[in-house]
Amino acid sequence: MTWKIFSRKKHKEPWRLIFRPHGDMADIMALPGAVLEGQIAGRYLLSSTVTPGTVILQGVSRKGILAGVDVAIDHEAATEHDVDVAYQPRSGRASLRPAETVNFEEMMLKAGDEFVSVGRNPDDLACILYTSGTTGRPKGVKLAIKNFVSEHQSTAKALDVTRKDKIIGVLPFFHVFGLSNILHLGLIHGASIVLVPQYSPGSLLKTIMENHPTLIMAIPTMFVHLLAVLERRKVRLPESIRLCVSGAAPLPKDIIEAFEKCSGCRVLEGYGLTETASACCLNPPHGLCKAGSIGVPLAGFEMKIVGADGQELPPGEVGEIAVRGEGVTAGYYNLPEETNEAFKDGWFLTGDIGYQDRDGYFFITDRKKEIIIKGGLNISPREVEEVLLGHPAVKEAAVMGRKKGEREEIVAFVTTKGEISAKALISHCRQALSSFKVPDAICFMEALPMSVTGKVLKKELTDDYRDERRIRRKEIGPGPVD
Amino acid sequence: MSAESDGKRSDLVQSIERWAASLPDTVALRFEGEAITYEALNRRANRVANGLQGMGVEKGDRVAIMLPNIPEFVYALVGTLKLGAVAVPFNTLYKGGEILHILKDSGAKVLIALTNFAPMINEIRPELPALEQVILTGERNLLFAHPESTAFLQLILQRGLIKDVDGAYRKVGDIVLTVMKALGVKEAWYKHRGSIRVRGDKIATFVISEVEGLALINVVFFLGPMDTGDFLRVAWVPPEIRDKVVEPLTSVEQETGHRPPWDQVKETVAAALEEGFQVEIKEGSFVRDELFAYEKLRSLAYKAR
Numbered sequence: 001m002t003w004k005i006f007s008r009k010k011h012k013e014p015w016r017l018i019f020r021p022h023g024d025m026a027d028i029m030a031l032p033g034a035v036l037e038g039q040i041a042g043r044y045l046l047s048s049t050v051t052p053g054t055v056i057l058q059g060v061s062r063k064g065i066l067a068g069v070d071v072a073i074d075h076e077a078a079t080e081h082d083v084d085v086a087y088q089p090r091s092g093r094a095s096l097r098p099a100e101t102v103n104f105e106e107m108m109l110k111a112g113d114e115f116v117s118v119g120r121n122p123d124d125l126a127c128i129l130y131t132s133g134t135t136g137r138p139k140g141v142k143l144a145i146k147n148f149v150s151e152h153q154s155t156a157k158a159l160d161v162t163r164k165d166k167i168i169g170v171l172p173f174f175h176v177f178g179l180s181n182i183l184h185l186g187l188i189h190g191a192s193i194v195l196v197p198q199y200s201p202g203s204l205l206k207t208i209m210e211n212h213p214t215l216i217m218a219i220p221t222m223f224v225h226l227l228a229v230l231e232r233r234k235v236r237l238p239e240s241i242r243l244c245v246s247g248a249a250p251l252p253k254d255i256i257e258a259f260e261k262c263s264g265c266r267v268l269e270g271y272g273l274t275e276t277a278s279a280c281c282l283n284p285p286h287g288l289c290k291a292g293s294i295g296v297p298l299a300g301f302e303m304k305i306v307g308a309d310g311q312e313l314p315p316g317e318v319g320e321i322a323v324r325g326e327g328v329t330a331g332y333y334n335l336p337e338e339t340n341e342a343f344k345d346g347w348f349l350t351g352d353i354g355y356q357d358r359d360g361y362f363f364i365t366d367r368k369k370e371i372i373i374k375g376g377l378n379i380s381p382r383e384v385e386e387v388l389l390g391h392p393a394v395k396e397a398a399v400m401g402r403k404k405g406e407r408e409e410i411v412a413f414v415t416t417k418g419e420i421s422a423k424a425l426i427s428h429c430r431q432a433l434s435s436f437k438v439p440d441a442i443c444f445m446e447a448l449p450m451s452v453t454g455k456v457l458k459k460e461l462t463d464d465y466r467d468e469r470r471i472r473r474k475e476i477g478p479g480p481v482d
Numbered sequence: 483m484s485a486e487s488d489g490k491r492s493d494l495v496q497s498i499e500r501w502a503a504s505l506p507d508t509v510a511l512r513f514e515g516e517a518i519t520y521e522a523l524n525r526r527a528n529r530v531a532n533g534l535q536g537m538g539v540e541k542g543d544r545v546a547i548m549l550p551n552i553p554e555f556v557y558a559l560v561g562t563l564k565l566g567a568v569a570v571p572f573n574t575l576y577k578g579g580e581i582l583h584i585l586k587d588s589g590a591k592v593l594i595a596l597t598n599f600a601p602m603i604n605e606i607r608p609e610l611p612a613l614e615q616v617i618l619t620g621e622r623n624l625l626f627a628h629p630e631s632t633a634f635l636q637l638i639l640q641r642g643l644i645k646d647v648d649g650a651y652r653k654v655g656d657i658v659l660t661v662m663k664a665l666g667v668k669e670a671w672y673k674h675r676g677s678i679r680v681r682g683d684k685i686a687t688f689v690i691s692e693v694e695g696l697a698l699i700n701v702v703f704f705l706g707p708m709d710t711g712d713f714l715r716v717a718w719v720p721p722e723i724r725d726k727v728v729e730p731l732t733s734v735e736q737e738t739g740h741r742p743p744w745d746q747v748k749e750t751v752a753a754a755l756e757e758g759f760q761v762e763i764k765e766g767s768f769v770r771d772e773l774f775a776y777e778k779l780r781s782l783a784y785k786a787r
Contacts, residue, residue, distance in 0.1 A: 015759075016766030017752060021744040025627060026783035032636040032698060033779045038772030039638065040694050055763060056636040057751055059629065059744070065713055066625040074716055081712040086783040096691040096698060097618070098600035099647045104554060104619030107533035108526065115528035117495050118541050118566035125568045126493070128544065130584050137583050140570075145493045153491070163501075163508060173555050174547070174571035183556065188497040190520070192509040197550040211512065334587060 013052040020057075025064025025086040031056050060084075072198040122146035128333050129176055131274040132451070132459075140333030141176075141274045150326035151180050151277040152188045154298040158282055159215065159243060163190030166213045166240075170196040170204055170222065177248050180278035181217050191215075201225035212240040216265070220251040221450075223267065227259045237263040243285060245270055247278075249455045250364070253291040269294060271364065275348055276301065277327045281362055293361040294354075301325035305356050310344045318355045320368060322347040353380075370458060372401035374408045379437050384412065387432045388439075391425060393418035396448050398456045399439065409440035413461055415448060495563050498524050513553050523556065530561025537615050539592055541566030546590035548581070548599060550574050554619045558594045574599075577729055582606045585613060596620050601689045602729075604651070604675040626713045628706075631733065633747055635701040637755075644697050650690055651675045654699055657758040658686050661703070664750045666738040683732040704733040706741040 018035075020027065035054050064084035067073050078085050097103050126145045130138035155161070167186045171178030186193045194211045196204060205226060208216070218226075223246055230237070244259075244267040256267050270282035271294035281303060283295035297303040304312045305319040313319045324347045331339030342349055353371065354364040365380055372379040381399040388397035395417040402411045414425070422442035429438045449460040492500065498520060501508060506521035539545060545562040547569055549555040555571075562569045570588045572581070574596070581602070585593065589612045595603060597618045607613060626632070637654075644650045655672040662670040662678055662685060670685055672678045678686040688701040710728050735741040742750075752763050768776060 012761055014762035014764045015755070017748075017763050018766060018768070019748055021633075021748075022629075026780050028625065028627060028634050030776055030779040030783050032638060032700070034768065034772045034776035035638050036693060036696060036698065037775035037779065038769060039696060041771055041775070053640070053761070054636075054638040054766075055752070055755060056638070057633065057748060059633050060627040061629055063629070063712055064627045065716060066627070067717065072717065078716045081715055083712055083716045085716070087785065088783065096693045098597070098604065099644075099650075099690045099692050099697070101600065101616045101618050102537075104594065104617050107617060108529045108557075111529040111532035111536065113525050113528055115531040115535075115564055117499065117531075117564040120493075120541075120563075120566050124566065125542075126563060127569045127571065128588050130570075130572050130587075138580065140584075140587055149491060149493050163505070169511075169551050172574070173551050173559070174549075174573050178551070179571065183559070184494055187501075187510060187523075187556075188492060188494055190497075190501050190505065190508060193511050195511055195513040195551045195553065197513075197552050 015053040015055055018054065018056045018058075021059045022061040023058045024060055024062060025066055025084040027058060028060070028064075028066055029086065029088055031058060072200050072203050074200070074202070120145060122149065123330075127179070129174075129179070129274050131176075132457070139335060139338060141329050142331055142333050143274075143277055143329055147277040147327050147329060148180060148184050150300050151279070152184050154300040154327065155181055155185055155279055155282075156189050157299055159185075159245070159285060161185055161189045161191060161215070165189070165191035165215055166211060167191055167193050167215045167217065168196065168204070168208060168211070168213045169193040170199055170207070171217055171219065175248075176274040176278045177217070177219070177272070180272075181245070181247075201229050205229050208237060208241075209235075212238045214240055214242050216241060216244045218244065218246060219248045220246055220255070221249075223251060223259050224255055227255065227262060230262050237265055239264075241265045243268065245282070247272060250292075256291065271295070271362070273323075273350060275329045275342070275350070276323055276325070277329070280323050280325065280327060288359070290357075290359075290361050293357075293363050295362065296360050297323075297362075300327060303356075303362060304347070305354065305362075306344075306347070306349070313355075315356050315358045318353060318365060321350045321352045321354050321362065321364070323350060324348065370400065372399075372408060372410055374401065374410065374436060377436055379410065384410065384429070384433065384437055384439060387429055388412055388414060388425065390432070391420065391428050393420035394425070396456070398448050398458055398461060400458050400461060402441075402462070404440075410437070411441045411443060411461075412439040413443045413445050413448060415445050493563075495560060498527065498560055511553055511556060516553075518553055523553075523560070526553075526557040527560035527564060530557045531564040534561060534565055534567065534592060537592065539565055539567050543567045543592075544570050544588045544590040546570040546572065546585055546588060546593040546595075548572055548574055548576070548593065548595040549619070550596070552620070554594070578602060578606060582609060585610050591615070592617060594619065598624060600691075601676045601687050604689060605677045606675075608648075608674055624717060625702075626708065626710060628708055630741060631704065631706040631708045633703040633705055635699075635703065635751060637697075637699040637701075639697045639699070641692055641695050641697045644690070647690060648674075650697075650699075653758065654688060654690065654701070657754045658688060658701055658703075660754045660758070661750050662686060662734070664754065665734050665742050665746070667734055669737065680732050680737055683730040685732050685734070685737070703747070704731055705747065706733050706735040708733065 062084055066086050073085055122145050124145055127143045128140040130140050132138045167182055169182050173179050173183050196207050244265050246267055247270045251269055259267055268283045270279045272279035280301040281294045281297050283289040302324045304322050306322050307313050307319045328348050351368045352364050353366040353368050356362050366382050370381050384399040385397045388394050393416050394414050396415045398413045401408045425442050449457040451457055501520040502524035508520050509517045510520045510523045511518040545567050547558050559569050570590055572584050592615045594617045597620055658678050659672040669680045670678055676688050677684055686703045691698045756763050
């Protein structure tokens with residue numbers, strides 16, 4: 001077999017092997033970097049020696065991290081755990097570019113400053129955002145220009161956002177919460193956004209302390225972490241903060257209270273979905289804030305509770321939450337059937353189960369797909385989770401149904417902060433729950449799998465969960481012919 | 483007419499253009515001590531729009547954005563929208579199979595990502611005929627090394643030597659696969675573009691890069707199990723997403739029961755290269771210019787930022 005990939009010279013120079021099994025972290029970059037610099041510079045400046053092909057084989061004698069400039073490194077932890085940290089220096093030369101790719105900075109350098117924006121209609125697509133459902137692969141949610149316009153109008157009105165605002169941009173912009181309620185909201189209203197590319201409780205607190213923001217949008221786990229750091233360091237947040245907003249997952253009432261007390265800032269809980277271009281419901285900043293509630297619909301959105309037949313249910317009755325408004329998606333990309341199923345009479349069915357109280361406040365009880373049906377009876381995982389969380393030794397809990405032969409059983413996945421046996425937890429549940437709701441099995445975990453926004457990814461706990469991070473040989477089709 | 487009163491029904495592009503004109507010096511973004519004004523943001527977004535247009539991106543085309551919250555995310559998004567194209571931002575924690583699905587489903591023509599993700603993107607790129615361009619930004623590297631668990635191989639060659647990048651990926655992949663098999667990992671497989679796996683787990687990975695007239699081929703071999711715990715404590719990652727940050731890895735030791743000694747690794751690698759490239763390999767050392775560069779680069783590498 002002949003290879004035509006590499007050109008051949010008749011009298012090839014031998015290649016040189018530089019072998020260093022016990023180098024250090026900097027060598028990994030500096031050795032090849034040096035050969036590159038030497039070869040490049042040698043040709044133009046230093047000497048006329050053009051070195052032949054070089055092979056460098058090396059390892060390290062100590063643990064190390066080679067970090068880019070934007071990787072958040074905890075230097076104290078590095079010392080404590082005996083890890084060398086090396087940074088890649090920016091050389092004056094054009095940096096390495098993986099073959100067959102374009103360098104962003106080079107593209108920018110070559111392009112002109114002026115551009116006349118292409119005309120667009122409100123119905124034109126602005127983004128497709130992929131969301132991981134509880135089952136199957138991520139679905140692409142179509143979000144049109146008008147969805148974002150409606151959303152920023154609703155939230156700017158509720159939160160009174162102006163160009164005086166400074167918003168902490170810690171929520172990832174690839175997620176609807178950050179994309180709509182930080183990037184769009186901030187930049188459309190002339191505010192400034194402080195970017196936090198790499199979240200850690202320390203970096204978030206530092207950014208807040210140094211920048212004196214007016215608004216903080218974050219997810220429950222971030223508030224929990226912030227609270228712990230504030231309590232430990234006995235500091236308060238800057239006076240500049242006028243409001244904090246939490247979303248994407250429920251924030252427990254006691255955390256809200258503790259955070260408000262410790263930070264001196266108000267925390268509003270809201271609710272939204274990728275399909276509604278983020279928030280569609282929020283506890284009002286100037287009105288009654290109900291603990292455990294996701295608040296009232298934002299201007300531009302209508303919400304109702306519907307029964308299995310799609311009929312609206314009266315206050316107090318539990319059903320599925322439906323949303324309508326200009327912020328709501330037209331549907332899923334390339335998925336007409338799923339789109340059809342998700343809408344009824346122009347209302348988007350959220351898949352969230354809840355109720356509305358007499359004051360118009362909405363409450364969520366469960367995800368529709370997560371309801372466990374055992375022996376014909378409906379069991380709310382959240383009800384069981386709350387009982388488990390009521391035990392002092394339980395840190396986190398996720399309850400779900402699992403097929404065992406013909407019957408469905410209830411499994412509780414828990415992380416703990418103290419000693420507790422499965423038997424003791426089950427007897428704790430027996431005291432608070434009807435017997436058919438008591439978990440059949442308790443699985444102790446080191447951590448529960450969570451999304452970037454702090455939702456427990458229950459699908460990753462199922463027996464038949466496919467790890468999508470792996471690439472399987474058969475999935476990537478036939479290789480190139482050789 | 484003030485931008486504030488007129489902005490009520492504006493979309494992102496209109497608003498930024500209006501702020502850039504009416505209040506050019508107002509700060510839009512703050513990042514690592516840098517203040518980026520609305521004027522600068524708008525100008526850079528224009529550059530992205532021009533750049534993308536030059537690559538043939540048109541109204542309605544999908545532009546995938548896999549970036550964390552850095553200014554480039556905002557330039558890329560606004561530039562894409564200025565073109566009337568559709569932005570497809572997605573999770574930077576997504577790995578192979580998930581990215582493949584999103585890029586395939588959306589039919590993205592361009593992907594903008596961090597340089598870090600180049601090896602991963604490379605591996606799935608042949609499956610994505612619609613993906614015409616991959617634009618990479620940032621010198622962001624996160625690389626772990628552990629004594630006895632990792633071996634790094636770098637090949638520095640004249641760029642003119644490589645006639646066909648796809649073929650070079652095939653060739654180098656075959657050489658790395660030969661090394662793995664020679665070290666006793668019989669189950670290793672390689673299809674294309676940079677990852678040698680056992681089942682779905684990575685056991686070696688490489689990327690081919692270019693700089694000026696040179697080509698650099700960077701290979702990482704996993705010889706022994708990698709304890710990532712220490713690293714994850716140093717580069718802070720929330721415990722619940724740790725599994726997602728590190729790809730599933732395996733190693734020669736995990737597959738064969740023993741870790742090959744360095745001499746064996748050296749001989750195996752040299753033999754595979756000599757055979758694969760039909761070239762003689764001799765032990766050597768730095769020449770003068772390289773020693774000079776080495777001292778300079780090494781001192782820079784440990785200089786904390």
